[in-house]
Amino acid sequence: MTTASSALPNFALDDGTAQRRFPSGRSTLLCFVKEDCPTCRLSMPLIREMQDRYGEHVDVWAVGQDSEGNAVLIDEYGLSGPMLDDSALKVSFAYEIDTVPTLILTDGDGHEQRRFHGFGRDDFRDMTTELSRLSGLGVAAVNWDDYPEMMPGCGSKSMEPGIYERLKAEAEGSPIRARRIEVGQNEDVYELLYEQGVTDGLPVMPPTPERVVRMLEYTSRDPQEQIAVLPPNLAPVTIEKVAINAVLAGCKPEYFPVVLAATEAIADERFNVHGAIATTMGGAPVLIVNGPIREQIGLNSGQGALGQGFRANATIGRAVRLVIRNIGGHRPGGTERSTIGWPGKYTLCFAEAEERAPTWTPLHVERGFQPQDSVVTAVIQTAGPSQVIDQTSRTPEALGGSIGLKAAMARHAKLPAIGETVIIVSPEHYDTLARAGWTKDDLRRRIQEVGEKPLREWLADEESGGLAGATLQQFLHGKDLTEADLDRPIRKFREDAWLMIVVAGGGAGKWSGVMDAFGTGAGGTMAVSRKIETIAGVGA
Amino acid sequence: MTSQRIGRARQLTISASDDVDEFLFDQGLTDGLPVVPPTPARVERMLAQTRRDPLEEIGILPPNLAPLTVEKTAINAVMAGCKAEYFPTVLAGVEAIADDSYGLHGSGATTMGGAPVLIVNGPVRERIGINSAQNALGQGNRANATIGRAVRLVIRNVAGHRPGGTERATIGWPGKFTLCFGEWEERAPTWTPMHVERGFAAGDSVITAMTQSGGPTQLIDETSRTAKALAGSIGLKVAGQQHPRIPSMGELIVVISPEHYDTLAADGWTKDDVRRRIQQVAARPLRDLLESDQMGGFPKSALDSWPPFLPPLPIHNPDGSLRDDAMDVIMPKFGNDSMITIVVAGGGAGKFTSILDPLAGQVSVSKKIEDPV
Numbered sequence A: 001m002t003t004a005s006s007a008l009p010n011f012a013l014d015d016g017t018a019q020r021r022f023p024s025g026r027s028t029l030l031c032f033v034k035e036d037c038p039t040c041r042l043s044m045p046l047i048r049e050m051q052d053r054y055g056e057h058v059d060v061w062a063v064g065q066d067s068e069g070n071a072v073l074i075d076e077y078g079l080s081g082p083m084l085d086d087s088a089l090k091v092s093f094a095y096e097i098d099t100v101p102t103l104i105l106t107d108g109d110g111h112e113q114r115r116f117h118g119f120g121r122d123d124f125r126d127m128t129t130e131l132s133r134l135s136g137l138g139v140a141a142v143n144w145d146d147y148p149e150m151m152p153g154c155g156s157k158s159m160e161p162g163i164y165e166r167l168k169a170e171a172e173g174s175p176i177r178a179r180r181i182e183v184g185q186n187e188d189v190y191e192l193l194y195e196q197g198v199t200d201g202l203p204v205m206p207p208t209p210e211r212v213v214r215m216l217e218y219t220s221r222d223p224q225e226q227i228a229v230l231p232p233n234l235a236p237v238t239i240e241k242v243a244i245n246a247v248l249a250g251c252k253p254e255y256f257p258v259v260l261a262a263t264e265a266i267a268d269e270r271f272n273v274h275g276a277i278a279t280t281m282g283g284a285p286v287l288i289v290n291g292p293i294r295e296q297i298g299l300n301s302g303q304g305a306l307g308q309g310f311r312a313n314a315t316i317g318r319a320v321r322l323v324i325r326n327i328g329g330h331r332p333g334g335t336e337r338s339t340i341g342w343p344g345k346y347t348l349c350f351a352e353a354e355e356r357a358p359t360w361t362p363l364h365v366e367r368g369f370q371p372q373d374s375v376v377t378a379v380i381q382t383a384g385p386s387q388v389i390d391q392t393s394r395t396p397e398a399l400g401g402s403i404g405l406k407a408a409m410a411r412h413a414k415l416p417a418i419g420e421t422v423i424i425v426s427p428e429h430y431d432t433l434a435r436a437g438w439t440k441d442d443l444r445r446r447i448q449e450v451g452e453k454p455l456r457e458w459l460a461d462e463e464s465g466g467l468a469g470a471t472l473q474q475f476l477h478g479k480d481l482t483e484a485d486l487d488r489p490i491r492k493f494r495e496d497a498w499l500m501i502v503v504a505g506g507g508a509g510k511w512s513g514v515m516d517a518f519g520t521g522a523g524g525t526m527a528v529s530r531k532i533e534t535i536a537g538v539g540a
Numbered sequence B: 001m002t003s004q005r006i007g008r009a010r011q012l013t014i015s016a017s018d019d020v021d022e023f024l025f026d027q028g029l030t031d032g033l034p035v036v037p038p039t040p041a042r043v044e045r046m047l048a049q050t051r052r053d054p055l056e057e058i059g060i061l062p063p064n065l066a067p068l069t070v071e072k073t074a075i076n077a078v079m080a081g082c083k084a085e086y087f088p089t090v091l092a093g094v095e096a097i098a099d100d101s102y103g104l105h106g107s108g109a110t111t112m113g114g115a116p117v118l119i120v121n122g123p124v125r126e127r128i129g130i131n132s133a134q135n136a137l138g139q140g141n142r143a144n145a146t147i148g149r150a151v152r153l154v155i156r157n158v159a160g161h162r163p164g165g166t167e168r169a170t171i172g173w174p175g176k177f178t179l180c181f182g183e184w185e186e187r188a189p190t191w192t193p194m195h196v197e198r199g200f201a202a203g204d205s206v207i208t209a210m211t212q213s214g215g216p217t218q219l220i221d222e223t224s225r226t227a228k229a230l231a232g233s234i235g236l237k238v239a240g241q242q243h244p245r246i247p248s249m250g251e252l253i254v255v256i257s258p259e260h261y262d263t264l265a266a267d268g269w270t271k272d273d274v275r276r277r278i279q280q281v282a283a284r285p286l287r288d289l290l291e292s293d294q295m296g297g298f299p300k301s302a303l304d305s306w307p308p309f310l311p312p313l314p315i316h317n318p319d320g321s322l323r324d325d326a327m328d329v330i331m332p333k334f335g336n337d338s339m340i341t342i343v344v345a346g347g348g349a350g351k352f353t354s355i356l357d358p359l360a361g362q363v364s365v366s367k368k369i370e371d372p373v
Helices: A038-054 A067-077 A090-094 A123-133 A161-170 A189-194 A211-217 A238-248 A255-268 A273-278 A293-297 A311-328 A397-407 A428-437 A440-451 A469-476 B020-026 B038-048 B070-080 B083-100 B104-108 B124-128 B144-157 B227-239 B258-266 B271-282 B298-307
Strands: A010-013 A019-022 A027-033 A059-064 A083-085 A102-106 A114-115 A227-228 A235-238 A282-291 A348-349 A375-389 A421-425 A499-503 A512-519 A526-533 B057-061 B068-069 B116-123 B180-182 B206-212 B212-221 B252-257 B340-344 B350-357 B367-370
Touching: A010 A083, A010 A090, A019 B227, A027 A038, A038 A059, A038 A067, A038 A123, A059 A067, A067 A083, A067 A469, A090 A161, A102 A123, A114 A123, A123 B350, A161 A211, A161 B298, A161 B350, A211 A238, A227 A255, A227 A311, A227 A428, A235 A238, A235 A311, A238 A255, A238 A311, A255 A311, A255 A375, A255 A526, A273 A311, A282 A293, A282 A311, A311 A348, A375 A397, A375 A421, A375 B350, A397 A421, A397 A440, A421 A428, A440 A499, A526 B340, B038 B083, B038 B116, B057 B083, B057 B144, B068 B144, B070 B083, B070 B144, B083 B104, B083 B116, B083 B124, B083 B144, B083 B206, B083 B367, B104 B144, B116 B124, B116 B144, B124 B144, B144 B180, B180 B206, B206 B252, B212 B227, B227 B258, B227 B271, B227 B350, B252 B258, B252 B271, B271 B340
Parallel strands: A027 A059, A059 A083, A282 A348, A421 A499, B116 B180, B252 B340
Antiparallel strands: A010 A019, A027 A102, A102 A114, A227 A235, A282 A375, A375 A512, A375 A526, A375 B212, A421 A512, B057 B068, B116 B206, B206 B367, B212 B350, B252 B350
16 A cells, blocks of 8 residues: 555645644644444544554544534544644545545655545554554554444545535646636625626626536536637627536536537637628527437427527527627627617527437538537527428428428518528428428428529519619629629529528427528638537536 | 505515525526516516506406506516516506406417417507617517516416416417517518507507417518519418418418518618518419328318408309319418518617517507606
């Protein structure tokens, strides 16, 4: 058991009469205990015996984890030797004590010589033999038969949820670098966070160091790793700052890998988050999640998937919005210039119901990932979803036609769409399409077929707006409009791939939803998918 | 003093080692987002903003048929994140959805995903900072965000509507978290504000609750320079709501941006003129609407219950085929112009109009908001 390890951390703790400093220059036995642990109580008579017998030559220190309990132990077991007060748990944490009792024997310079935890009759017997050797005194007179062979220890107080994370946040080497905000005793923390301007108008969860540390444990990455620079503030986005915003949003720690991947997606240059948020059209990221992570963290792809009531959906989407607000610096009235806005700007994150649509290729596989990969796709939309009701169509042509007519209404009935458009197909609508063997691509073709009409029917006239001016010029390439042009077929969506089709929703209800695009291509945006980190042994 | 005003709510004791924010999630009281803990002091502050007795019953809300009191409303307003001065608006909002004619149960239970959209008129907007301008339907304004959410939390926590329970939305939409905004009356001086159209005095503060089922979807028209063309564009867009070939059986909200208002008002058009134009553009001969095996549309089965707003007509020839004159009947999108609610809201820049999805059979309700204490 003897190891040539480096010295254990220094400390100074009060024993009620004096400060004890470690290392003390003498051999030292540290006995970490807490009062409400039966195994510690079983060990206390032996610790007292070692203090009484060897205390003149070896420092035998009990280290108690709460001050009231320490007093109880001193009293009940008639302790005359030192009981150090580690109720702040800093030493327990620094020594990585996860079980009490833990006994550690060191030399005079603080090098660990021997350690065990829990109660082991042989461990204690060996320890007294070692103290006897070190002190040159006889072996303690213990009737070992009175003790059980072994008894497992209890959890150290420093490992309790909430406490561990606080200690980690406060310890040397803390992952947290962010400036702390002190909250006065009479201050209302929720109001304070409103006043700080870090919310979207709804309450946020106070980002205490404990909560941020817990979030950071769900990634293997360095908290100070910079994953992006977000406009307009051009502030570095670190993993730690994302974690703070995930706490504010209300995320459970196991959602954090999704939030991180989504943040990387929206920070991708092709995504053009600045252009999307700054536009008067009201762009906002919509997040669609695929793969096993959905079930692991409870992301809803079923009934009410795009609505309220599901913490994972609600808070993951919101965390990304708060990153855009609090790190990027986009705020309504500032660089965020939506004319009308829409409630998807609070949060909009949902999962594809892959299992409910077994004959269709899931979104992430269409985008080049493996079926078993967990992937988040971010796409800018500017409003919606608006529903199309079709309760009677029994053929895929008719139902696909209804969805196509609705999609043709996006932006303006007489303006081609300009970008990627999310179409949410409900399970019952999927059934009608899939029964006839239709794939997502078949639906795309039908939507395009229905939305196509000759140029003359797109033109603005005195009856209504439509193609005119610069938007018309895009189709004429700088030439004058001719009679031949008027018959040219124009599609609603330039690319079939712009139609982002996902199945989601409850098992009952013959409606699908169509969202409003931003612009795809130069000066516009492009959807970005990111694989989500999965951490072995954590979360699932 | 505190304990005298807050009467009946059961107090939950939370131990020092409990995480209060997580506890409230665990209790199922939230919509998936964090809430403010409803401490007695916070509830008391809310109640101090109304003259009404905390134990006054506002209504009995389905499906739980639980009595909704002023106090329970205050608790949910605290959780939603409301400032105390929003409370009279929240109270009027819950009175609206508790009104028998509103049809709260159907609104929540339908698979179409109904949710109350709240529109506020009158001096209260400025007094408590309700946003009717830039991003009015979006995030970032506490009054809009939390007043709409408070009404939603009453529906969840008092009425008992929860997703997966009696709330059966197929797809759902983010307006189900919260959707409340003000009409920008001052920016549209030539138009009659919504509350005045509905019989209130211009100086009244009023909240209107209307069930909608999705959206908004945004109309872009940056080129029309005449009221007729722009309202034509709006009409084409409105015609696409629910299904481009099925008449709407419910009220619908059209949110017109200030720049679009300017184009309409420059030609002297009123809200009613816009309604008429929408109806004109959206109406179609029945033959163009009927479903076929190639295209969804007006269900043939619905011909048996000829829409009540059309003149009665025999539909079938003796041989069972459809009569030409019946197929030539012009079918309006809405049975009645008043089903089209028009409000002006949004930022000063941007040529957009946003349109929400209606829900058949629902009736909107307006309630006056109590003056400040």
